[in-house]
Amino acid sequence: MEINENTKEFFGSCHCGNVRFHCKLETELLNTETLRCNCSYCLKVRFWEIIVCPKDFKLLKGENDQGNYLNGSKVNDNYFCKGCGVNTYSLIKMEGVPNAPFYAVNVTTIEGITHEQLSKLKITFLDGATDNWQNEPKYHSHI
Known part of the structure; x- marks a missing residue:
């Protein structure tokens, strides 16, 4: 997914506010593609991502308040707040994943998105469980 010239800055944070970031996304959120993956990590943490180019992401606060978990690939950095969890x-660097490296921002941590907007976001389902990134998994309603 490429960010076009019609972008807007968004802020995001963890639950306790120790980690804060900003990123640039398409102004019309309802046209922005989001992703849900069935790999063992994303499935367990219920990660719902939106792709952000590295140049369009900046950590504002909390570098020392973050933990970093390297999942099974041992190359993707998955950041979480040490305070609220x-x-x-995540910083996705795995070979074979389209557009890598990129930031995968947890959609639900972006501030100012209403429940109505969240319910209308376009979701593409990824079959990370079998490294079949180009195709939707057979079962995905649970992710």
Whole structure:
């Protein structure tokens, strides 16, 4: 997913506010693609991501308040707040994943998105469980 010239800055944070970031996304959120993956990590933490180019992401606060978990691939950095445990974003560097490296920001940590907007976001389901990133998994309503 490419960010076009029609972008807007958004702020996000973990639950306790120790980790804060900003990123640029399409102004019309309802047209922005979001992703849900069935890999063992994303499934367990219920990670719902939106892709952000590295140049469009900046950590504002909390570098020392974050933990970093390397999941099974041992190359993707999954950041979470040490205080409240919320997974705020990941840095995806794994070979074979389209557009890598990129930040995968947890949609639910972006401030100002209403429940109505969240319910209308477009979701693409990824089959990370079998490294079949180009195709939707057979079962996905649970992710």
